Amino acid sequence: MPRVTVHRKAHFNAAHRLYRKDWSDDKNFEVFNKCSNQYFHGHNYELIVSLTGEISPETGYVYDLGVLRNLIKDEIEEAFDHKNLNIEVPEFKDLIPTAENISVVIYNKLRVHIPEDLDIKITLYETPRNFVSYSGE
Numbered sequence: 597m598p599r600v601t602v603h604r605k606a607h608f609n610a611a612h613r614l615y616r617k618d619w620s621d622d623k624n625f626e627v628f629n630k631c632s633n634q635y636f637h638g639h640n641y642e643l644i645v646s647l648t649g650e651i652s653p654e655t656g657y658v659y660d661l662g663v664l665r666n667l668i669k670d671e672i673e674e675a676f677d678h679k680n681l682n683i684e685v686p687e688f689k690d691l692i693p694t695a696e697n698i699s700v701v702i703y704n705k706l707r708v709h710i711p712e713d714l715d716i717k718i719t720l721y722e723t724p725r726n727f728v729s730y731s732g733e
């Protein structure tokens with residue numbers, strides 16, 4: 597059967613701060629610049645979840661996008677939307693919430709719910725021009 601990729605877009609707003617506790621304020625500013633601001637700042641994150649697999653001969657689907665919508669809502673939006681990632685999201689207690697690390701956390705949270713024969717790719721826009729992708733490598 598042909599392998600096809602289906603995509604679902606989602607959105608969340610969240611605040612973060614990029615810094616290391618073991619570095620001085622000066623060192624944090626040198627590396628993370630304005631993103632190290634101690635008062636945090638927010639982003640409008642745009643998320644694309646892409647699933648690649650064979651079309652089911654029975655349903656004609658690769659994966660039911662309604663199911664994927666609910667999965668993203670329950671696992672990602674509920675956990676991240678209108679949250680301070682550093683303070684309120686346990687995965688970032690000891691992990692710097694860069695777009696790179698957020699994409700890996702999203703991948704891991706979804707991977708356990710999606711059949712293993714489907715490949716997952718996470719694309720995460722932190723700004724309209726800055727975005728990252730992660731496929732589980």
Ligand code: NI
Nearest residue numbers: 612631637639
């Ligand atoms: Ni930022």
